[in-house]
Amino acid sequence: STEIQLKSRPAGIPTTDDFETVTISLNEISEGDILVKNLWMSVDPYMRGRMIDRESYIPPFQVGKALEGGAIGEVIESKNPAFPVGSHVSSMMGWRSHFVSNGEGLTLLPRTELPLQSFLGIMGMPGMTAWAGLFRVAELKPTDTVFVSAASGAVGSVACQIAKMHGCKVIGSVGSDEKASLLKELGVDAVINYKTTENLSQALAEVAPEGIDVYFENVGGEHLEAALNNMNQNGRIAVCGLISQYNATEPQPGPSNLSLIIIKRLKMQGFIVFDHWDHYGEFAKQMGSWIAEDKIKWEETVYKGLEQAPDAFIGLFEGKNKGKMLVKL
Ligand code: NDP
Numbered sequence: 001s002t003e004i005q006l007k008s009r010p011a012g013i014p015t016t017d018d019f020e021t022v023t024i025s026l027n028e029i030s031e032g033d034i035l036v037k038n039l040w041m042s043v044d045p046y047m048r049g050r051m052i053d054r055e056s057y058i059p060p061f062q063v064g065k066a067l068e069g070g071a072i073g074e075v076i077e078s079k080n081p082a083f084p085v086g087s088h089v090s091s092m093m094g095w096r097s098h099f100v101s102n103g104e105g106l107t108l109l110p111r112t113e114l115p116l117q118s119f120l121g122i123m124g125m126p127g128m129t130a131w132a133g134l135f136r137v138a139e140l141k142p143t144d145t146v147f148v149s150a151a152s153g154a155v156g157s158v159a160c161q162i163a164k165m166h167g168c169k170v171i172g173s174v175g176s177d178e179k180a181s182l183l184k185e186l187g188v189d190a191v192i193n194y195k196t197t198e199n200l201s202q203a204l205a206e207v208a209p210e211g212i213d214v215y216f217e218n219v220g221g222e223h224l225e226a227a228l229n230n231m232n233q234n235g236r237i238a239v240c241g242l243i244s245q246y247n248a249t250e251p252q253p254g255p256s257n258l259s260l261i262i263i264k265r266l267k268m269q270g271f272i273v274f275d276h277w278d279h280y281g282e283f284a285k286q287m288g289s290w291i292a293e294d295k296i297k298w299e300e301t302v303y304k305g306l307e308q309a310p311d312a313f314i315g316l317f318e319g320k321n322k323g324k325m326l327v328k329l
Pocket residue numbers: 044045046125126129150151152153154155156173174175176179218219239240241242243244245271272273274316317318319320321322323324325
């Protein structure tokens with residue numbers, strides 16, 4: 001079996017030197033165990049946080065140990081009747097080709113028409129994050145004007161489309177013109193390329209003269225400052241992520257206009273998708289029917305081979321993905 005270990009804790013943007021591909025031998029499976037061959041794995045921005053040695057909502061990765069993350073695999077040997085050979089499981093055992101498990105923490109995937117990897121994207125954690133952030137955190141209303149940052153990514157592109165279906169006016173920000181046209185095709189009302197826009201706050205004011213009611217925050221920094229300037233009274237900010245700060249080597253300044261939270265009576269709430277997981281069934285039913293009715297679309301960017309996983313991960317911070325960034329093993 002092959003696995004990718006954390007070789008060193010990255011300083012700034014990770015490099016491939018921070019990772020090491022290692023061959024290990026797995027134990028024979030015992031009664032109750034299964035052997036899983038991974039088919040797909042996810043790379044996600046939150047993994048950068050786990051590379052820092054600090055206390056958080058999830059323990060840090062350890063140097064010299066395999067990384068972890070969402071993966072979809074096939075059971076190839078089984079001494080556990082709950083997981084027959086040929087069944088597909090989702091796990092947190094990514095970054096490795098194979099693993100032995102007693103089934104704890106694994107989810108048997110339903111047999112559906114959907115591509116397996118959609119359970120790492122639109123039907124999985126990122127899709128659920130968009131849904132939970134909009135409905136359970138931002139309390140989305142059909143009359144809202146919604147601003148989504150990192151809008152063409154795994155979470156952002158789903159958030160944009162859900163908000164559109166709910167009747168909202170939606171504005172997205174992205175890092176390339178190609179991503180902008182993709183979002184326009186998905187029905188997003190206005191898209192700002194933050195890399196070629198001189199004044200984000202002004203650009204937002206131009207496309208949303210009525211103001212923003214909900215900001216789905218994925219980026220932080222200048223994006224948050226621009227959003228605050230354009231929020232309407234009683235607006236809601238769901239803080240999902242702050243990707244512009246994940247590779248910072250020193251503490252980042254807060255927005256200079258924070259007092260607008262008071263003046264505009266804003267509500268700002270951070271959230272972690274796993275706290276909402278008891279609603280996964282509700283989400284999956286809804287998302288499943290949107291997909292079946294062809295009301296929602298998704299993109300994926302696929303790197304091929306486990307050894308490409310570090311590049312795929314690093315690519316997240318360079319905007320190399322459209323939709324969900326995946327590794328096909
Ligand atoms: P994405 O698919 O959106 O990939 C990351 C994207 O972020 C890149 O494609 C890039 O797009 C953009 N980006 C990277 N660096 C910067 C930067 N410095 N400034 C602005 N944009 C940048 O990833 P996900 O959809 O998986 O995650 C999106 C956000 O949601 C992240 O902040 C993540 O941490 C958060 N998240 C939070 C969860 C929670 O439970 N709270 C769960 C899942 C995700 P572009 O080319 O447009 O710049």
